[in-house]
Amino acid sequence: MKKRIITVSREYGSGGRVIGRRIAEALNVKLYDKELIALAARESGFDLEYVKETGEYSTTGSLLFNLAIANLYGNFANMTGTADKLHFVQSKIISDIADREDCVIIGRSADYILRDRDDVLNVFIYADEAVRVKRAIEEYGLDEKNARKNLLKTDKGREAHYKRYTGNTWGLAHNYHLCLNSGFHGIDRCVEIILKAQA
C-alpha cells in the first residue's frame, strides 16, 4: 500500500532535510519542518513562541482545535515544563496534519507521534561523523571546530528529546521502517530508495 505520509528523522549534517525536501517535491506534497509546524500551530490558535516564553498557551484559536485541547486540558495543565507543553502542542498539530493531507515531516519525533497509523513510512538518515562534519562545513559555512560543536550538541539534544517523549533509544533501527547511511549511498540514491519503499 502506498504510504501517504513520510517522516524523516536525521542526524545533524546527514542531509536528511535535503532528502526530505526532494521527496516532497517528487511526490508533490508539502514538507513540514520545525518552522512550518510552528506556523501550522499558530494558524490553529497556538503560538509556540508564546508557549515557549510563558509556559502557557494562547486560546485565541479555532473552535474545533480549542475543543480538542479542552478534552485534554487536565493533562495539559498538569505538565510542569514548557518543553512538555511545546511537545504536546506539536504532537496535536502533527496528528492534525497527518489526518488532513499527504506530506513529508522532518524531525519532531513524528515517527512516534504517528505510530498507530498504517499509512506512514518512517525513515532515518544518518552518516559517519567525518562525512557529517564535512557536510556541515560545506553546506552551513561553518569552520571545523564549530561544525563539530554543533554536531555534538544537536545530536545530543535529539537523543535526549527522543528518549523523553518516546521512551525509545535514538538511532536503533527498530524505531524506523527504513534506515539509510547517506554518506554511503549519496543523496540521490537515498531519494530513489525512499520513493521505491513508499510506492
Next chain:
Amino acid sequence: MKKRIITVSREYGSGGRVIGRRIAEALNVKLYDKELIALAARESGFDLEYVKETGEYSTTGSLLFNLAIANLYGNFANMTGTADKLHFVQSKIISDIADREDCVIIGRSADYILRDRDDVLNVFIYADEAVRVKRAIEEYGLDEKNARKNLLKTDKGREAHYKRYTGNTWGLAHNYHLCLNSGFHGIDRCVEIILKAQA
C-alpha cells in the same frame, strides 16, 4: 560503485536468510551462511568442529592459509576461549572469501570483519516481534511457545556475540548501510531495495 559483497545481518524470524538467498540468486553469486563458511574453513585446512571440540585448530590445510595464520599465531595462541578461536578462524575465512569472489554473506558479524573494504554493502533485516513469531511458526513449524523461546535465545546470543567481537551495540542503524523492516516492506520489496542500493 557497484558493491561486490553484500552482508546480511538479521533478527531471528525476520526472513533475512531468505532475502539473502534471493539476492544471491538475482546477482548469480554464492551465498555463504554458517554451514558454507564451516565448509570453506575445512577446505582451507580448518575444521571448525575440531576447533569447537578441542579449542585447538588443525594445521593440515593449504600452505598459503597456514602461512597467513602463522603471521597471527601469537594472537591466536593467546586466545583463551573456544568461541574466540572459532571467531578468529571464521574472520580469516570470511576475509579470504571476500578477496576471492563476489558473494552474499549471512550473519557471522561479516559487516564488521569486512569494515575496511569499500566494496561491501552491509544490510540489517529486522521486524516487530509479533511478525517474527508468526513467521517462525509458519516457516519453521514451531508452536508459539517455542517460537518465542527461540526468538529470545537467538536474538540474545547474536547481541552478545556482536558486542563481544565488534564492541558495537546490536541493532543500531549506524552499524549498517541499509536497515529494512521486513514486516513493513515484505520480502519482495526488501530484495528490490537491496538490489537498488547495491547497483
